[in-house]
Amino acid sequence: MAASGKDLVLEGITKRFGDYTAVDDLSLHVPAGRFFALLGPSGCGKSTTLRMIAGLEHPTSGRVYIGDEDVTATKAHQREVNTVFQSYALFPHLSILENVAFGLKRKKVPDAVEQAKAALELVELAHLAQRKPAQLSGGQQQRVALARAVVNRPHVLLLDEPLGALDMKLRRQMQTELKTIQDEVGVTFIHVTHDQEEAMTMADTVAVMNAGRIEQIGPPDELYDLPATAFVANFLGKSNLFEATVTESNGDWLSLSFAGTTTGLAASRAVQTTGTIVAGIRPEKIIAAPAGQPPASAGSGWAKVPGGRVTSVSYTGVSTEYEIAVQGLGEFTVFAQNLHSTGFTEGDQVDLWWEESNLFGLAGDADTEAGIEEV
Amino acid sequence: MSTAVQTSAEEKRAWRLRGRMGMLLVLPGFLFIVVFFAIPVFSMLSMSLYTQPEGAATGVFEPGLNFGTYSAMMSTYWDTFIRSFGFALIATVAALIIGYPMAYLVAVRLRGRPLLQGLLLVVIIAPFFSSFILRVQSWRFILADEGFVVSTLETLSILPEGTRLTATPFAVVAGMTYLYLPLMTLPIYANLERMDSRLIEAGGDLYASGSQTFMRVTLPLSMPGIMAGTLLTFIPAAGDYVNAVMLGNNVNTTMVGQVIDSRFFQSVDYPGAAALSSVLMVIILIVVMAYVRRFGTKEIV
Known part of the structure; x- marks a missing residue:
């Protein structure tokens, strides 16, 4: 043929x-x-x-x-x-x-x-x-x-x-x-x-x-x-989107400040590199760890968001989906692979960790709810 | 261990009861058919075999087995039968040619415009709102010698000077076509209306032009509607009486209905009228069965 x-x-x-x-x-x-x-x-x-x-x-x-x-x-x-x-x-x-x-x-x-x-x-x-x-x-x-x-x-x-x-x-x-x-x-x-x-x-x-x-x-x-808009970030899979301010820029890397915490963001992964932007991270790229205990894989180039509280747990077999409320930031969705038989339960205090190179940046005026399918 | 699978006596009783209820619901219809169809058909068939005793007064017959009535009637009126079915066939074809595009327009082309569709449907059905006799009568005016149609056609030299349309076979067939047109159009409309328009799109997508899609997809799929429409037109047209009487002459437009009428009321020949009616019924039955067998489309959902 x-x-x-x-x-x-x-x-x-x-x-x-x-x-x-x-x-x-x-x-x-x-x-x-x-x-x-x-x-x-x-x-x-x-x-x-x-x-x-x-x-x-x-x-x-x-x-x-x-x-x-x-x-x-x-x-x-x-x-x-x-x-x-x-x-x-x-x-x-x-x-x-x-x-x-x-x-x-x-x-x-x-x-x-x-x-x-x-x-x-x-x-x-x-x-x-x-x-x-x-x-x-x-x-x-x-x-x-x-x-x-x-x-x-x-x-x-x-x-x-x-x-x-x-x-x-x-x-x-x-x-x-x-x-x-x-x-x-x-x-x-x-x-x-x-x-x-x-x-x-x-x-x-x-x-x-x-x-x-x-x-x-x-x-x-x-x-x-690397979704370029909030719609794509939300429609194609799930994303955690939050507002952050660019405080510093050294060309390749930006420093973001949000809710009393900071994280780095690769300039090449950001649509907008100054002022207030919307930052995003995929749920499976966040690691939830018990408060005060850094995960084993974390090192330099990782960001930590403290003060999370598990509000909902759904177990799907291969992974568990957590909703984690963070003071001043709202809800984060975290997918954790079930490598161990123990997980978190509702009400547990956790810190969120992510590798800064996984973060993406969207325009500051992006509607963080765009593309979320109503069930 | 099988107790759960077995039906209890109670359940069986409930089923029997339901069966009886079903029979009860069928009963009225069954009685209706016996009283108004089976008995009359039987009495018609037996009447056709009655004999007239020697020297009896007009209209007096006694039960018999005189099959001679059939041969006598058929040898006299065979040409009337041929004419009746010929007229009915022409009227059916004409009604199909006129009715199909009407149905297609309303059902397919005007899809998504319910207001216009409704309006045109009313226009199609509207003739039923006025008297049947009046409508046939008005054809006499339309086709009258001094009427608008004839004079216009003559002026345009489509018809030669001095042509008559009233009291001609043309008038009878035209009257029948008009009268039964809604019966042709509505079943086709109902059929086309529920046809999936994506099938027409699929035809176009698969390299069929508009006319090819019509011939290969739309037309075959509307066969059930065409079947219903042609039968609803052909059967009453074959036995038509009113159009032939009001729009025809007594020479070359006589139809079977008229002959039965005159046998019954004028000659008071009940067996003759019954024999003609029986033959008409049997021929229609055979024609319809052959037609349904040939073009019947049971497989189409």
Whole structure:
């Protein structure tokens, strides 16, 4: 199977529905063959963006390029782009094989049926070729939808929350399968999802979207390690964000002061390097230690925040999640690996420790609550 | 150890009781069918075999097994049967051609505009609010020789001078088409209305142009609606009486309904009328069964 993927370029795409701006001046370049995830909460414009790439919606302004070709004005059926729909949208009156062969037949490919059979082999459903979609389970339908899209060797394959309807176990399995299939066919995948874990495990580049704009774009580990906005810090995993003042700067390192304590912050990890900023640290990068006892790993380059009190403990097996209230700073979330059978209980007095190189700095006017999903 | 799995006598009694309740609920419908369908059909079939005793007065018949009535009726009126089914077929096709786009417009194109949809639905159903006879009668005015339609068509040279539309097969078929149009449109609308519009998008996504998507996706998926609409149009149209009487002539527009009427009320030939009715019923039954077998789409959910 030859790689058929092409670059996808969006240039200043805007989509308005009446007064509502779903997508706001969005630009994007996805190199050929990438597995690219558009991640964001519902209503952030990610599905609308996908529909504009598919040609199911047309942008109010801006241009869409596939490869070198400007496809902005073309209709869906004229684009070498296929979609795996959220609800699969399999044709209920056609057999599985006819569903998969549908696109090839419209393109008048001579060996449409043979290719469709091969695609069903790829998703391991060849034995169900003569069934109707309604006779298949959700996971099987999902794979048919994928085969129906992949078989056309599109330049770009769009996945609109394709795993949303599956249960957790099946979803994990499909994530792996999707990744394998993408490696095999070499098509450019654009995956839309609101599940940050799914985006991080599958995609090699993630764009976090919020309110019609892209907040940040990059490989999952970079986004996680160094979020540039409070929204990304909170939406992609969890973060502890707090306000701090830059008291000193020696070029590479900043000194921050907050609630009577100080910590260092690498200047290269800060969006803003003067005045009041918002500092952040991931929960698993904090070590909670009994008050007055530094953890064994702590040394130079570590910061200590004293005066914490454990307010809640949730045990999840591999780790325990603590909520720790710190005087003058608010609640901190700490993930501790369960290396020992003893942990803290509610009411324990603890100190928080972190390695200063793990801290990141955001703009001082950042809304520390942005991107926290309401449950 | 299996006590928990066994059903107690009490449970069994409860189930039986529930079974009886179900039967009780079916009873009214069953009685209705027996009294108003099974008995009349049986009496019609037996009446068609009655004989007229030698020298009996008009309208006096006695029970018999006279199958000759069927051959006599069919040899006289076979052409009327053909005409009836021909008219019904043309009217059904015409109603489908007119009704489908209407249903499609309201159900698919105007999706997400409930106000406009509601308004157009009312317009489709509105004819039912006025009297059936009045509506047929108004076609006589519309198609009248001095009427607007004929004179306009003549002026535009679409029709030659002096053409008549009243009392022609055209008038009868037009009347039937119009009369049964809502019965065609509404089932198709109901079907298209609940069709998943993402399937249409999927068609476009898979390289099918608008018309290909329609032919390959929308149309096959609306087959149940088309089936219901065509049956609801064809069956009453085949037995139509009013349109033929009011819009036709007595020469080349006579339909079976009219013949049955005249046999019954004018010739007082009850067995003849019953035989014609039986044949009409059987033919419709066969046609419908063949049609449903050929195009029936049980598999579509």
